[in-house]
Amino acid sequence: MPDSIKHHLTDDLLMSYSAGNLPEAFGLVVAAHVSMCDECRARLGAFDTLGGSVIETCPGVEMDRGSLDATLSKIANAPQIALGAAPAPGVLPAPVRDYVGGDLEAVRWRPVGLGVKQSILRTSRAATVRLLYIPAGAAVPDHGHHGTELTLVLQGAFSDECDRFAAGDIEIANEELDHTPVADIGADCICLAATDAPLKFKGLLPRLAQPFLRI
Amino acid sequence: MIAVRDNRDTDAFASLFGHFAPRVKAFLMKSGTDAAQAEECAQDVMATLWQKAHLFDPSRASVATWVFTIARNRRIDALRKDRRPEPEDITWGPEETPDQADVLALQQDSEALVSAMATLPDKQRHLIEAAYFGDLSHSEIARETGLPLGTIKSRIRLALERLRHAMK
Numbered sequence: 001m002p003d004s005i006k007h008h009l010t011d012d013l014l015m016s017y018s019a020g021n022l023p024e025a026f027g028l029v030v031a032a033h034v035s036m037c038d039e040c041r042a043r044l045g046a047f048d049t050l051g052g053s054v055i056e057t058c059p060g061v062e063m064d065r066g067s068l069d070a071t072l073s074k075i076a077n078a079p080q081i082a083l084g085a086a087p088a089p090g091v092l093p094a095p096v097r098d099y100v101g102g103d104l105e106a107v108r109w110r111p112v113g114l115g116v117k118q119s120i121l122r123t124s125r126a127a128t129v130r131l132l133y134i135p136a137g138a139a140v141p142d143h144g145h146h147g148t149e150l151t152l153v154l155q156g157a158f159s160d161e162c163d164r165f166a167a168g169d170i171e172i173a174n175e176e177l178d179h180t181p182v183a184d185i186g187a188d189c190i191c192l193a194a195t196d197a198p199l200k201f202k203g204l205l206p207r208l209a210q211p212f213l214r215i
Numbered sequence: 216m217i218a219v220r221d222n223r224d225t226d227a228f229a230s231l232f233g234h235f236a237p238r239v240k241a242f243l244m245k246s247g248t249d250a251a252q253a254e255e256c257a258q259d260v261m262a263t264l265w266q267k268a269h270l271f272d273p274s275r276a277s278v279a280t281w282v283f284t285i286a287r288n289r290r291i292d293a294l295r296k297d298r299r300p301e302p303e304d305i306t307w308g309p310e311e312t313p314d315q316a317d318v319l320a321l322q323q324d325s326e327a328l329v330s331a332m333a334t335l336p337d338k339q340r341h342l343i344e345a346a347y348f349g350d351l352s353h354s355e356i357a358r359e360t361g362l363p364l365g366t367i368k369s370r371i372r373l374a375l376e377r378l379r380h381a382m383k
Contacts, residue, residue, distance in 0.1 A: 019347045020287040020299065028300040035303035038379070042372035044302075045275055046364040051287065052280030053329045054347040060237025061244060064254050068232050072225070074262040094303035124297045 007169040009033055009040050013150075018047035023126035025194040028095060029150045029170070032192055035093035036168040091155050096192060099123075100131075104190070107131055116140055129194040134158060134183040142180040147197030149173040151181070156189030158182060216278040220268040228265060231278070236261050239286045245348045246290050256293055260286045270306060274313030274374035277325035283347075290349065311381040317374050324367050331362050 009030060016022045017030040034041045064070075090103035099121040100106050109117035109131075117133040134140060136156070150172055157166040160179040165171050173179065183189035218227035239260050243253035263285050271281055291299050307313060332340060 015346060018287075019349065020291050021346070021349055024297045024300065027297075031300040031302045038372065038375045041302065042368045042375055045280075045371035046368040048276065048284055049280045049325055049328060049367050050332075050343065050362070050364065051283040051347050052277055052325065053332045054344055055235070055238050055242055055283045055286065056279040056329050057332055058238045058241045058245070061241040061250075061253070063236050063240060063257065067236065067254065067258060068229060071232065071236075071258040071261050072228075074258060075265050078262065078266060080266070095300040098300070124295075 004166065005037050005039070005168040007163070007165060007171060008037065009043075009170060010172060011043075013172075014040065014044050015047045015050075018044055018051055023196065024123040025121075025127035025129035026148075026150060026196070028099065028121070028123065028129050029152050029192055029194045031095040032093040032154075033152050033168070033170050035095060091190065093154070096121075096131075096154070109133060114138060114141070127194055127196040129192065132189075132191045132193055134181070134189040134191070136183055136188050137185045139180055139182040142178065145173050145175055145177060145195065145197065147174070147195060149193060149195040151191050151193045154190045154192055156187040157184040158189050158191070159184070216268070216271060216281070217273070219265060220271050223268075231264070232261050235264075235279075235282045239282060242283075242286055242348070243290060243293075245344075246294070247349070248290070248293060252293065256289050257286075260289050263289070270304070272307065272313060272374075272378075274317040274321060274377070275371050277322060279329075280325065287347075294349075305375075305378060307378060307381065313374060314377055317370070317377065321367070321370050321374070324363065324370055327363055328367065335362070 013022070013026070013030055017027055022030065034044055090097065092100060092103050097103055100119075107119045109119050112118050115135040115138045119131045119133075121129050121131065123129055131154075132140070132151075134156075140158075150170060151165070152170045153165050153167050155167055157164060157169075158181040159165070160171075160181045162171065162177070162179065164184075165181075216227075216231060218224035219231065236257050240250075240253045240257040243256050244250060248256065260282065264282060267285070271278075276284070288299055291297055332343070335343075
């Protein structure tokens, strides 16, 4: 549990997650950050309490006749929910492990060039989320954003034009930000990154496309 | 709720049901489900409340908050068919229990929040409700509603620190 987290979730993201309005991919990044950050877990708790107040102040709609008995029979017929064992410590927070199907060793990496690797996790289509592996000292090519990109550091650290981001830190990038994240020299950097629109690579994609355009 | 959690008390459950089931049904109908589906889902929510009672931690959530989180998840299931990624769980072990003073303080703060909600200007209250009913995709909620969320955050933060300490 790093106490050193400097970059946190915004109120908007926490409230949308609490209200259940975030696309699954963003929800995964929020859940992963909250798993690592008690400060944001407490802030999320406050927004959930607000949701509780909305329920509490909601004028009720009468339940059908026999509703309580129907519910009691649902309870009687449902299997007992066992107390889950605490997840073993690992590099990936529990919600990410659920999507990967294991810890880091279970990730199926695909190279994307310059030593950087990615693994796209399966979520609903409204937004996408991937694990990124940036070798120590390497850079993710300079890119801008059409929409919102959330990047959570799971291991190591990276720096860009804004600041340095270490384990547990989250960077929230939008259309105004063009950046070139560079991993610290000390260790390979692993991030969880979600976006609701494709990234705009400044140099790389045009360069890759050029040979084909000249045929 | 504690009687439901610790003693599996069906009378206590019936009174929770009487209070919350109609509110959950209303919440689901305002979120866009029809009456029949809302009835069915409200029953599911109350059944889940019973089944997951052992996970209820009164130092971090009031009963209304706990009901809300279950109802929200049921709504996501019913309407969007998305998975909802949940944070890693941290719970009290069988030997440890939350501090009673923390529990009482959070309960009082949660009640104060409900009263504060009731005194908000209509427009602000409707904005907040709209966000939680799922009508707003990204909230335009002004942070200056004056609602005592900071106090509740600090309260939960303290409870989390105690819990972390107990887990060591």
